[in-house]
Amino acid sequence: MRDSFYEEIADLHKARENKIKNAFLSFLCGGVLGLLGEGIVEILVSFFSLSREDGLVWMLILFIFLASFLTSLGIFDRMVTIFRCGLLIPITGFAHSMTSCCLDTKTEGLIYGMGSNAFKLAGTVLFYGVSSAFLLGAVRYLIEVIA
């Protein structure tokens, strides 16, 4: 079968996704997450007398905990199919990708399964984050030294 013909047929049978609805849902979800995070930070700051930076870190840890927990219960995957990037772009997506990799490869053993596959998806974030931060940081540092 010719490739173009095949692609035509494949396009016909591809599930049509309502892009506007998806975008709206992910926007809503991201907004709600941000709102929740802000609320948690406010509560932490006012009730536990933490500094704002500490409150932010605690809030992040709380969200990571929740995301890992829901992932291991299988709830998070169902939520992701609904909300898409609204859940994947915040730090919850980072925790989710790592926990799901760990769970998937658990059967292959603790060392070569979980240990070596944990950063399969989350590794891209760390890799490009660190390399870009280093390069840009070096540029900025050199600018400051020269100036």
Add this chain to the structure above:
Amino acid sequence: MISQIVLDHSKLSPGHITSILVVLGAFMDLFHWYDTLIKVVGAGASLPICSFGHSLIHATLKSAQANGFLGLFTGMFDLTSGGIVATILFSFLFSLLFHARD
């Protein structure tokens, strides 16, 4: 809120998008734009993954100012280590406790 960036998801895989956003976050902090963003919208800006790139470069610059060029290497994870350690710890614990669903 700031998660509006999330709107333009269409063709790329989530892996691509997250990588791009991290680099974008690091780039935005090159001139401290992201700091003002965080001041204005609070947790809405520090929750997405771009703030990961932001805090990476923030810590790097801070320690570079304190320790010179070596600080670029040593101070990278000063601010983000909380998130990374929590992620590793929880994913390890929960994957020990639970089994994969289907």
